[in-house]
Amino acid sequence: MPHTLNKALEPFLIIVGSLSVSMVLFGAFVAAAGANPFEVYQTMYRAAFGTSFSWQNTLIRAAPLMLTALCTALPGYLGLIIIGGEGAVVMGGLFAAIAALTIPDASPMVVLTTMALAGMAAGAIWLAIGGALRHYRAVNETISSLLLNYIAIALLNHLVTSTFRDPESLNHPSTHHIGEANMIGLIPGTDLHWGLVFGIVACILSWFLMHHTVFGFSSQIAGGNVRAAQIAGLPVGRLILIVCCVAGAAGGLAGMVEVAAIHGRANDTLNANYGYAGILVAFVARNNPLAIIPVAVLLGGIRASSGLLQRVHELPDATVLVMQGIIFLVILFSETLYGRFSRMPKQGAV
């Protein structure tokens, strides 16, 4: 059966091809900016994967991307294009910090658990709003989830400059610190915090949920053809809400990790574009949660290399964002290529 080979090979070839095209385009860009593209790529490799320090740097950036990519990838199984990962991260981080501050005297384990639950719940509700608007009111979920990002950011800015402001955070309005004792800590023997483990476990669990459970199978039917799902009697609305909640919980967890492992407080650093980069990761991974892991590492590496690019080649900090944008465009374009290279077996006679 030739097409089963194609089925696996086609996405792989198209994605590798798109990444190569992106590298050529970005090379032309840096050449135009006056740098040698080959040296730039060498530097990027060194900065991302050259040493154990750069690996750690890359993986720290990859961890939140794994979680935010799930915000787009999981609803994708139901045929929804949700780009509200940024909002889920912000809401997750904000409410995780608030939760920690409401129980100052609890033990660190209790505080961290409460923070995780609060963050995941906030993210879940945030994405579920977009899913519910889609299913019950036919509002375009892409637009609504995008706009909800801005609302989340505005809410964060409002709360850290008013109700929850730490008076000592002068130039950088933030909540109070959650307390050093409550920080999440590192994986023993490394400089990596536990967020990476959360990301990998979440991706594996998501993959298992969508590919090996009755729930995932139902979601695939509903995402593939709503009419077929209705004839099978599947509760399409409930499936959409649950999947959006799971996806939002992943984003909320990413926000909680940002607070509990890195910043110690909620402030506008939560809004660091991990949500938007996660969309790119999900697209490149074609919504497959297992493929998200390596793609997130790759993109984490690209983002980790920005500092060194600036120092060695005097390229501006935003150069890596240009690369990210080029990859995004080429991947979007490559979506039109599916089915053009594989030769399906001719329709059999009746």
Added chain:
Amino acid sequence: MTTPVPPDLEARGVTKRFGPLTALKDVHLHLRSGRFHALLGENGAGKSTLVKCIMGYYRPDGGEILLDRQPVTIRSPRDAQTFGIGMVYQQFTLIPNMTVLENLVISKARLNPVINWKEEQDQLTQFMAQMPFQVPLTALVSSLAAGEKQKVEILKQLALRNRILILDEPTSVLTPHEADEVLGHLRAMTLAQQLSVLIITHKLREVAAFADEVTVLRKGQFAGSGKVSEMKISQMAEMMVGSEITAKPKQRIENSTKTPKLLLRNIRVNDDIGVEVVRGVHLTIHEGEIVGVAGVSGNGQRELVEVLAGQRPATGGTIHVHDELYQPTRDNILRHKMFCLPEEPLQNTCVGRMSVAENLAFRNFDMEPHAVGGWLMNRPALRRSAHGLIERYNIKPPYPDTPIQSLSGGNVQRAVLARELSAEVNILVVANPCFGLDFLATEEIRLQIVAARNRGTAVLLVSEDLDEILELADRVVVMFNGQLVYETTSSGADLALIGRHMTGHST
């Protein structure tokens, strides 16, 4: 406007084949100058194909088209316009967010690069003044009622100076009152010798009220023609559906216990734009019985089936299954074993990119052995079940991992049959199950439906193919305009009577 009479249009011996299928065979049609001519026929009788041959969409495989007795070759609809032939389609082709004026101007074959709106408006105002009916030029099309939109469609053709107007079921989107008004204007224009009209319709009432002449097609062949004034309605209905029952009923076991299985009470349903299209349907179906719903498409059958399949909410009425109020949840569907064979199964009841094995499991993927403990999928068990069904129902190609969208139509329908009929079924809702399938697949699928009935399944069969209903059904009901208007046993069926009820001419 100088007004020579409209040209005389004749289609002589037109034949059109699509692959092995002969859609039209040696069909004649003569539209005399200034006449109002109706083209009658059931769904699939070849009316649209004939008109498309005239308009230049299709090149006929045999026969010729004559204008004023001269053979002509019409290559495209735009070409047809140079001969003065215009067509109004069943669906509106206007741009809703533009005004009437803008719609009329952009339909011109040739437009100047810069449009002089003042001049266009003056010309069209003048043109409009000569017409028997008017529509305000500045009105937005989306703000017009359906009847007004239909008038704009007709004005658009007249503004292009077409003298022969072909209308494909122009009244299907109109209320009876709007239909009478529009057809009345067209009638007046033909009487004034300004226009010839060829109208495709199912509605005998409109033919009797407005047309001068009628041509009837049946199964792609010429079935008769004549002056409306010299024909009886019953004669036309008979020409449409034929005079003798050609379908042979399938062998059946008389086992109906008269136990009611499915009870529909006063079902009401709206279509996508909120118009009530099912208007109080009452129906009881018993164990071991096939009830056939006959009717011209577009009389609410599709929406009725969608309600029973759980794809559309009813706006009123109740469904009782086994004496229980029924809602199409997954639990109820599986408990009552009420399954569905809808038309176009790939679009309606399959997920094209999922495999044959997965599609075969839509009814039982959440049960043992396919789901361990009710939540964990057991893929090997799924494939094993699929192998069994593929063999039993002869699905080709016999690979469970093939995406179902790469199967032929007959094999998709077989796969759906396998899924819906392989286990016990109490109630089966079937809609146009053989649409688009070849002879062998059709036979096989009909035999399966009768076999299910003989095992005691209560079957609701909705079909546009009257022969199919007479071949399969124990009882026939006719659906017209959202209601069941006539009922008969298939053994005592009177085709002329059925035909009259299908076309809304019950008296």
